[in-house]
Amino acid sequence: MTHTPPSPLLSRKELDTLLGGAARAWLDEALAEAAHAAAHDDTTPAESYSVPPWELRYAAAGRHCGLEHADSVRALLLTEAHAGLPALTRLYEQGTAAERRAVLLTLSALDLGATALPLVEDALRTNDTTLVAAAVGPYAAAHLEPHNWRHAVLKCLFTGVPVEAVAELARRSRGDAELARMLGDFASERIAAGRPVPAGLHHVLALTAPGPAAPTVPTASTQES
Amino acid sequence: MRIFDPHIHMTSRTTDDYQAMYDAGVRALVEPSFWLGQPRTSPASFFDYFDALLGWEPFRAAQYGIAHHCTLALNPKEANDPRCTPVLDALPRYLVKDSVVAVGEIGYDSMTPAEDHALAAQLQLAAEHGLPALVHTPHRDKLAGLRRTIDVVRESGLAPERVLLDHLNETTVKDARDSGCWAGFSIYPDTKMDEDRMVAVLQLHGTEKVLVNSAADWGRSDPLKTRRVGDAMLAAGFTEDDVDQVLWRNPVAFYGQSGRLHLDTAAPEPLHEGNSILRGGE
Structure with a gap:
């Protein structure tokens, strides 16, 4: 795999x-x-x-x-x-x-538009990491509401999907105090269990710091034909 | 020893089984769709099951270094339930999937008219989709069931070399081999065949076009029975090449007829000079 x-x-x-x-x-x-x-x-x-x-x-x-x-x-x-x-x-x-x-x-x-979100949400409920990785692409970045998006990031860390798979990770993480809290709690849980904290967690945590205004959001990539 | 289990119901097995199978040398398997112990009451229940055989179960197998393929069909037992027979109409959309390497398990359970229809219709579907067929032979009235099965295969559009007759034993092996079909044997702890009887069959009938499987499922069964047969064959004087033919090359040749077998897992021993990519049927 x-x-x-x-x-x-x-x-x-x-x-x-x-x-x-x-x-x-x-x-x-x-x-x-x-x-x-x-x-x-x-x-x-x-x-x-x-x-x-x-x-x-x-x-x-x-x-x-x-x-x-x-x-x-x-x-x-x-x-x-x-x-x-x-x-x-x-x-x-x-x-x-x-x-x-x-x-x-x-x-x-x-x-x-946002009409296909049920498909993304279905994929994020699976434990198949190939589907989870595919679900956190540009469409999720553009349309997934904050609660589900935060859980998607956490699920990547849980299941070993590299956080690099998450589209627009920096833009969506910036200033997200709730995501920072969830990441901190997850890290504490891992430390309490004597287990390693996933490498990507600190990277995302750093991205949650409040920063300058987000740059213009790139439009979703279009398929060449 | 590299092992291809050509018939095992992993949906009913644990991750410990996957690990033990890998440790024993299993690198590939085929999971035929069958009944689940508890009867189903609608086609939708089958579709969720087929989806699991095409999605979750291959993913689970891959965690343990085992290539997973499947065969799909309406099984003979539930072919008698009119609530389930619409599955036959939906099969064409499933038989085009990449990891489907045969139509199966089809065949007879109680030899009813509904089973006649489902068997003939699904042999036809196999022919139309360029797939071989995995045909279960009945547990009760086995020899009569086998002969009737062979008659239906002869009348079908599917050549016998594209048919695997499974769950054979000493009483059915000769008719099965005379038919030109491939011969499958399921090794169980206390029903069907055991490993020593299997060795005796191989001594009498040879290793050509013979497949050995564990058929492990939710009943009393053992996913390592393929390995036990390999060990028993070696103890009885068969060569490693004989074992490799029965436990690897024969199933690869049979299911490879689908053109859809992809075996990207490394062999447990350097039998192929370091080449870890083996593609059946190509």
């Missing part, structure tokens, strides 16, 4: 330099099916067992383009399909851990 943060998502152009001919052809067809879905209303009933063709492609992406590129290919499919909340929820709820991770990694590239 790895605790490293997810790799950056690759653009179509970058993927084209890495994929073989068969994989590129498969991706062309998959993206065409996703584009077709984007041009039509998503009428798949929530309780239906039928699966739109591009969503089958979403599941099979790793087998055709390599598991190491599955996140990037799935992100491209989601953006090409202009996946809305019903499709994202379906893909997340019916997905493997890897498919769920790709949904989480792509949320910030889609025009969703």
